[in-house]
Structures are given as structure tokens and as C-alpha cells.
Amino acid sequence: MNNRYDVVIAGAGPAGGQCARDLVARGYDVVVLETESEDEFPRQSNKSTAGTFPSMMASFGIPDDVVMQYTDSVVLESPTDHYVQEQPGAVLEFADFKRFLVEDGRDGGAEYLFDARVTAPIMENGEIVGVRYNGDEEVYGDIVIDATGPSAPLAKKLDVVDLKRENHAIGIEYEFEGIDIDRPGFADLNDAMMLRLDHEIAPGGYSWVFHTGEDTAKVGLCYLQNEHHSRYAKDGHTVDDYLEHWLETDPRFANAERLEGKQHRGSAHLQLPERMHTDRFMAIGDTVPTVDPLWGEGINKCMQSGRVAAVAVDSCLKHGLEPTAENLEVYDTLWHRDVAPNQRKRLLMTQLLYLAPNERYDQFMADLHRLDEETLAAANNGNILALAKLFDIDDAPLLARFAKQHLKLDQFL
Ligand SMILES: Cc1cc2nc3c(=O)[nH]c(=O)nc-3n(C[C@H](O)[C@H](O)[C@H](O)COP(=O)(O)OP(=O)(O)OC[C@H]3O[C@@H](n4cnc5c(N)ncnc54)[C@H](O)[C@@H]3O)c2cc1C
The missing domain is CATH 3.30.9.10 (D-Amino Acid Oxidase, subunit A, domain 2)
Structure with a gap:
């Protein structure tokens, strides 16, 4: 095995798998290290319900044969009521989907190394130059990407993320x-x-x-x-x-x-990232974390983060630029602009939603029936005026409790 690549990716989830696909499509030498064995892959990491939407399927060229069921609606339920939103979607067989990402990446030229548990960065002059796996085995790359989800062995050791309990x-x-x-x-x-x-x-x-x-x-x-x-x-x-x-x-x-x-x-962790890259290194997917906090949509978001990381790699390596933190900054910019543009607001909405008591959930269903689809879409995107339409005077105690808690919740943001 060659042990020197343009890019080393730890983790063959949606984020790492998609990043590898995009990078090999641009002609880079890529290796993906995955802790699980190939025979059983994915086993422990076969964790997702894998509900997704047509935009994800089309953007990333996902074939129909990994779909278990096409769906027509999203239903919200409270203890005694429900609300139906017509919206096409797909429930994937997550294991088949993950295996497709591996096969397709390989077809494009990516190398996959299974049974390869990444444990630590290899450092030279204060910069990461490769990764150590399975004890003392080593692989080197111009850029290293941590896509291991919440385990984040590289991002944690490089102090890029601090995933809080x-x-x-x-x-x-x-x-x-x-x-x-x-x-x-x-x-x-x-x-x-x-x-x-x-x-x-x-x-x-x-x-x-x-x-x-x-x-x-x-x-x-x-x-x-x-x-x-x-x-x-x-x-x-x-x-x-x-x-x-x-x-x-x-x-x-x-x-x-x-x-x-x-x-x-x-x-997964639901928190706003402080950093997601440093010299020669990016953290992607749920290592950041990238999953949408409100409804748990992680597959599309994490694949998008893999895609913008590939853009950042290309913007350096294609032009012969050193992949310094400054030159990789485009990754953070695109993450905040395109991948998770309302993450702060959505984290706050998540806090408010889970603070509400069961009776308020029933009232919430009535509110959803009352409001038009445009207002609801705006509220879901964190539009303050649209959100305000979901509250009335009876919500004063809930909002007061939220405001009080939020003052204590700075660690969350
Ligand atoms: C119960 C549940 C239900 C969900 N339902 C949905 C849903 O319906 N729709 C949706 O869009 N999202 C859903 N999500 C979220 C979505 O599954 C995640 O956001 C997404 O899988 C994250 O992708 P990732 O590639 O960042 O990380 P992961 O999927 O966590 O992949 C990380 C990969 O890295 C490997 N790895 C870990 N540590 C190491 C190591 N040290 N060395 C090498 N490899 C390592 C793992 O084995 C794994 O293959 C759900 C999540 C959960 C937990």
C-alpha cells in the first residue's frame, strides 16, 4: 500500500464517503480509513433512520436501489393531535446507502482501508501531516479530514472541536x-x-x-x-x-x-461549532457537528459539508497553495453560508421546542393548521416574524422560562 496521498479521510460515513467521491472526481489521490471491517460494514455505524428528500438524492446522484420506501408526506404528532404536510421524501436502507458511497468512491479511484481505527494525528513542526491507526500504522497526506462522526479522534486532539456532554x-x-x-x-x-x-x-x-x-x-x-x-x-x-x-x-x-x-x-451533538479547521486539517459531518438540530436531518447536511470541504481542498491543491488554516478558511465560510446557514437560530428553536409542555404541543398542531405554508416554511427557516405568529399571550410563561434558561445556556451556543 502507498502511504502518501493528497487527502486522508478518517471515517466512511455520509460525510467522508461523499467528500472522497467529490475529490476523486477532481483527480486527487484519496484514502478513506474506516474502523469497521468490510464484511460487516456498516455494523455499529448502521445507526440512521435515513429519511431524506429529493434534493439530496439528486444533488449527490444517489440511486433508487438504496431506497426502502418513497414517502409523500411528513406528519407531526402531538399527544392528541397531528398535522400533515405533503412533501415527497425517501426512507433509505442506510447500510446499502453507505455501501453505495464506498463502491462509487472506489469506482472513481478512492482507496478504502477497512479495519483501520484512526487514533491520533501525526504532527511535524506543529502541523498535522498524517494519521496513526491501529496502534502504530501510519498514512500521510497533504490534507487530513476527520469524518468519524461524534468520536472525532483527530479533531479533539487538535483542539478543533469540543463536543460537550x-x-x-x-x-x-x-x-x-x-x-x-x-x-x-x-x-x-x-x-x-x-x-x-x-x-x-x-x-x-x-x-x-x-x-x-x-x-x-x-x-x-x-x-x-x-x-x-x-x-x-x-x-x-x-x-x-x-x-x-x-x-x-x-x-x-x-x-x-x-x-x-x-x-x-x-x-450526535447539537451545538454551534467554534472552529472546524486548522492548518492542513478539516473536520466535517457530525464531527463538527453538522446535523440539523431541530429535526435531526443529518445525511444531506453532512454530505454537503463533505462537498464544501472538497471545494476547499481543490482551491488549495489545484493552485499549489499551502493548505494553511487561512487558505482553508473557504470551508468555514461555505459551511456557514450554504450548509447550515441558520444553525444558531435553529439551536434556539430546538431549545424552545423541547422546553414546551405536552399541552403546548397540542396547541402547536392547531397553530400549524391555522398558518399558511409560506409562513410555516419561513418559521422553519428561523424567520422571526413568521415565528412570532406561532406564539400568543398564553406563551408568556414559556418564553420567560426560555429567556431565563437561555441566559444560562451560553455553553450551548
Ligand atoms: C438514531 C438516529 C436516527 C437518524 N435519523 C436520520 C434521518 O432520518 N435522516 C437524516 O438525514 N439523518 C438522520 N440521522 C443523522 C445522520 O445519520 C447523521 O447525521 C450522519 O450519519 C452523520 O454522518 P457522518 O458521516 O458525519 O458520521 P457517521 O455517520 O457517524 O459516520 C462516521 C464513520 O466513521 C467511522 N469511524 C468512527 N470512528 C472511527 C475511527 N476512530 N477511525 C476510523 N473510522 C471511524 C464510523 O464507523 C462511521 O462509518 C440519524 C441519526 C441517528 C443517531
Whole structure:
């Protein structure tokens, strides 16, 4: 094996896989190091529900054969109500999707090294020049990219990211058959991705049912392990206990059976990045982190971050420029401008959403029915005037509590 490349990428997730595809398309020598073995890939990292939208599929040339189910709507549920938004989407088979990224990258000329756990940067004169993996093995590159998701071994050692425990969101999901997809009294979940706001089921977070055809679906929940969670949590309950509780109490799951081996779990941090690159180095995807905090859309965002990192590589190497922090600055600029333009506002909206009590979630569904689609789209993008239309005088106590907490929440931002 050659041990010198233009670019070394740690992690074969959506971010690293896409970055590699874009770089080989521009003719660079790229190696991707992945900790898992190729035979079982992805195993532990097969963590995502993988609901996505046509813009992602088209932008990145993702083939139909990694799609489990095309969907027509996104449904929001509260404890006693729901709201349906017509919106085409796709639920991917995340494992097939990850393997496609590897195959396609390889076809383009990327080298993939499985069973390669990256542990540390190799430093020369204060700059990263390569990575150490599996103890004492080494590989060198002009630019190194950490795309290992929340484990971030390089970004942490280089002090580029500081992923905080209080911003750590955990999620669990099972795939089921035998679900009552169109149960009277609930929304019709045929061809839908449903997200449910209900502290009884996911305290300080949300749960979901993503339809995968006939009577099958991905069912899961996630929450941030912070004070919003503690406020509504049941003593001693784990994330598994909450899912169990939902399965036992929701009549749609009365005859549901788990599909063997179809369990996924994972985590991400929801926080605003301070830095995401330094000399010869960029952190991408959930290492930054890049996932959208409000609804957990990470695949598209992380692939976009891989794409803008590839642009930054090209802007240096093509012109023979040293990839100094200054010359790689274009990565940060594009991340903030194009990949996650409203991240600060969306983090605040996330805090506010999870602080609201269950009764407010029911009222929220009524608000969604009342407002036109344009206002809702603007509110989702953090437009203050549109957001203001979602609140009334009865929200004063909630907003006051939010303002008070926000004063203490500077670490979050
Ligand atoms: C339960 C759950 C449900 C989700 N549902 C959705 C959804 O419906 N839609 C959506 O868009 N997003 C969803 N997301 C978010 C999305 O999956 C992530 O944002 C996305 O996978 C992040 O991509 P990434 O490439 O940055 O990191 P990851 O997907 O974490 O990939 C990192 C890769 O690096 C490897 N790695 C880790 N450490 C090392 C190391 N030391 N050396 C070498 N390799 C290493 C891992 O094995 C993995 O292959 C969900 C996440 C979770 C946890």
C-alpha cells in the first residue's frame, strides 16, 4: 500500500464517503480509513433512520436501489393531535446507502482501508501531516479530514472541536412489522415520515415512525441528555425503556413484531461549532457537528459539508497553495453560508421546542393548521416574524422560562 496521498479521510460515513467521491472526481489521490471491517460494514455505524428528500438524492446522484420506501408526506404528532404536510421524501436502507458511497468512491479511484481505527494525528513542526491507526500504522497526506462522526479522534486532539456532554443527543430505533399504519383516531402513516412531540414518550426530544412499506416501519426516539430531558424524565428510565413504554401503550404497535437484527442506535451533538479547521486539517459531518438540530436531518447536511470541504481542498491543491488554516478558511465560510446557514437560530428553536409542555404541543398542531405554508416554511427557516405568529399571550410563561434558561445556556451556543 502507498502511504502518501493528497487527502486522508478518517471515517466512511455520509460525510467522508461523499467528500472522497467529490475529490476523486477532481483527480486527487484519496484514502478513506474506516474502523469497521468490510464484511460487516456498516455494523455499529448502521445507526440512521435515513429519511431524506429529493434534493439530496439528486444533488449527490444517489440511486433508487438504496431506497426502502418513497414517502409523500411528513406528519407531526402531538399527544392528541397531528398535522400533515405533503412533501415527497425517501426512507433509505442506510447500510446499502453507505455501501453505495464506498463502491462509487472506489469506482472513481478512492482507496478504502477497512479495519483501520484512526487514533491520533501525526504532527511535524506543529502541523498535522498524517494519521496513526491501529496502534502504530501510519498514512500521510497533504490534507487530513476527520469524518468519524461524534468520536472525532483527530479533531479533539487538535483542539478543533469540543463536543460537550450536555449537548449529546442519543437515539434508538427498531424496525417492525405488524404495525397498524392507518389506525382510526391517528394520522394515516402510509408513505409518511412521522415525528411525534410527546414528553411521555421522548422527554426533551421526539419519537418517530417512518413507513417502510405495507405494515412495516422504523420506530424510534431520541433526546438530548440535558435539563429539558430531566424536567420530564421518569426516574431511572433509559432510552430503551422509553421505547418499550411507547410500544406497550400505543395501540398501533399492539401486534407489532421486531425484525431480527434490525436495531439501530447512535448519537450526535447539537451545538454551534467554534472552529472546524486548522492548518492542513478539516473536520466535517457530525464531527463538527453538522446535523440539523431541530429535526435531526443529518445525511444531506453532512454530505454537503463533505462537498464544501472538497471545494476547499481543490482551491488549495489545484493552485499549489499551502493548505494553511487561512487558505482553508473557504470551508468555514461555505459551511456557514450554504450548509447550515441558520444553525444558531435553529439551536434556539430546538431549545424552545423541547422546553414546551405536552399541552403546548397540542396547541402547536392547531397553530400549524391555522398558518399558511409560506409562513410555516419561513418559521422553519428561523424567520422571526413568521415565528412570532406561532406564539400568543398564553406563551408568556414559556418564553420567560426560555429567556431565563437561555441566559444560562451560553455553553450551548
Ligand atoms: C438514531 C438516529 C436516527 C437518524 N435519523 C436520520 C434521518 O432520518 N435522516 C437524516 O438525514 N439523518 C438522520 N440521522 C443523522 C445522520 O445519520 C447523521 O447525521 C450522519 O450519519 C452523520 O454522518 P457522518 O458521516 O458525519 O458520521 P457517521 O455517520 O457517524 O459516520 C462516521 C464513520 O466513521 C467511522 N469511524 C468512527 N470512528 C472511527 C475511527 N476512530 N477511525 C476510523 N473510522 C471511524 C464510523 O464507523 C462511521 O462509518 C440519524 C441519526 C441517528 C443517531
